[in-house]
Amino acid sequence: xxxxxxxxxxxxxxxxxxxxxxxxxxxxxxxxxxxxxxxxxxxxxxxxxxxxxxxxxxxxxxxxxxxxxxxxxxxxxxxxxxxxxxxxxxxxxxxxxxxxxxxxxxxxxxxxxxxxxxxxxxxxxxxxxxxxxxxxxxxxxxxxxxxxxxxxxxxxxxxxxxxxxxxxxxxxxxxxxxxxxxxxxxxxxxxxxxxxxxxxxxxxxxxxxxxxxxxxxxxxxxxxxxxxxxxxxxxxxxxxxxxxxxxxxxxxxxxxxxxxxxxxxxxxxxxxxxxxxxxxxxxxxxxxxxxxxxxxxxxxxxxxxxxxxxxxxxxxxxxxxxxxxxxxxxxxxxxxxxxxxxxxxxxxxxxxxxxxxx
Numbered sequence: 001x002x003x004x005x006x007x008x009x010x011x012x013x014x015x016x017x018x019x020x021x022x023x024x025x026x027x028x029x030x031x032x033x034x035x036x037x038x039x040x041x042x043x044x045x046x047x048x049x050x051x052x053x054x055x056x057x058x059x060x061x062x063x064x065x066x067x068x069x070x071x072x073x074x075x076x077x078x079x080x081x082x083x084x085x086x087x088x089x090x091x092x093x094x095x096x097x098x099x100x101x102x103x104x105x106x107x108x109x110x111x112x113x114x115x116x117x118x119x120x121x122x123x124x125x126x127x128x129x130x131x132x133x134x135x136x137x138x139x140x141x142x143x144x145x146x147x148x149x150x151x152x153x154x155x156x157x158x159x160x161x162x163x164x165x166x167x168x169x170x171x172x173x174x175x176x177x178x179x180x181x182x183x184x185x186x187x188x189x190x191x192x193x194x195x196x197x198x199x200x201x202x203x204x205x206x207x208x209x210x211x212x213x214x215x216x217x218x219x220x221x222x223x224x225x226x227x228x229x230x231x232x233x234x235x236x237x238x239x240x241x242x243x244x245x246x247x248x249x250x251x252x253x254x255x256x257x258x259x260x261x262x263x264x265x266x267x268x269x270x271x272x273x274x275x276x277x278x279x280x281x282x283x284x285x286x287x288x289x290x291x292x293x294x295x296x297x298x299x300x301x302x303x304x305x306x307x308x309x310x311x312x313x314x315x316x317x318x319x320x321x322x323x324x325x326x327x328x329x330x331x332x333x334x335x336x337x338x339x340x341x342x343x344x345x346x347x348x349x350x351x352x353x354x355x356x357x358x
Contacts, residue, residue, distance in 0.1 A: 025043070025349040032048065033046040038082050050070075065104065073093035077089065079124045086124075098110050098111070114143065120160060125165050125169055126168070129146075138158055138160060139153055139160065154172075158176035164215040170187070182194050223246065228244075243278060257294045257300075259282065268281055283310040287310060287331075289311040322354070
């Protein structure tokens with residue numbers, strides 16, 4: 001097993017730019033999603049071995065806590081409750097598990113078969129009462145955080161790759177493989193608007209290529225940001241990573257960020273800092289990855305680094321200063337355990353320190 005921490009050479013920086021720190025966590029598996037607990041003391045990661053890994057990060061160096069086990073497929077998503085000791089995890093076989101994760105040995109509270117196959121995203125409502133899941137079976141669903149019982153269902157008739165609650169808690173948004181972005185009213189459970197994200201999909205070589213991969217909102221809920229790629233071809237997928245910005249109320253486009261190399265692939269995760277900057281990670285081939293900061297309205301990123309291969313997730317610490325990015329080990333050569341020189345990939349988690357403004 002790789003060590004829990006190693007020393008990495010920091011990326012060179014200029015004044016008022018993000019700084020890569022020396023801390024790197026090296027789990028022995030690839031991870032799909034990383035999130036800080038709202039208290040800021042714990043970092044959790046969804047592992048491709050069906051586990052949730054956790055590290056105590058409030059000390060001098062990260063300390064790994066007991067592994068949370070219970071999923072059969074890849075653990076594809078995790079979400080923390082804002083102020084209760086709850087973590088919810090989802091997997092590629094369609095199961096959701098709710099945990100009390102405050103104890104050193106976490107307690108499983110409930111589990112349910114939520115979808116027929118791959119759960120793509122998971123979110124907890126602003127009021128903390130509901131869990132939102134979406135899956136390749138074409139549905140988004142709501143679950144009671146306390147009981148695990150289904151409370152609502154939204155039929156999208158297309159694999160749903162992304163879903164998120166609006167900050168108001170009164171609506172949610174779904175995004176599908178065919179880049180259909182829909183706004184749903186939670187009171188009526190009906191669609192009340194759409195957003196034009198069609199550039200994020202293409203049929204090529206008998207493949208459905210692209211799709212909506214992630215969402216983020218401004219804290220005030222006025223803007224929706226959509227991540228994906230502008231596909232150029234199928235097969236060995238090529239595409240320009242894209243972030244689309246929309247006015248939430250009107251649905252009108254308010255800006256686009258796009259990459260400049262079709263090998264850079266997809267925007268896989270994004271968030272919005274309190275100051276309004278959008279932060280995103282991309283993964284492409286061969287071994288291409290980016291961490292970027294974008295001010296909506298600009299045509300270019302204010303900061304972009306390619307120091308980390310194949311980035312798949314990021315999370316901002318509650319202090320607004322620490323950022324963690326899950327990437328892929330350098331020189332990766334496959335996903336299987338293998339023998340001899342053929343080693344399994346893993347996902348180094350890199351830490352960055354952010355200035356007040358980027």
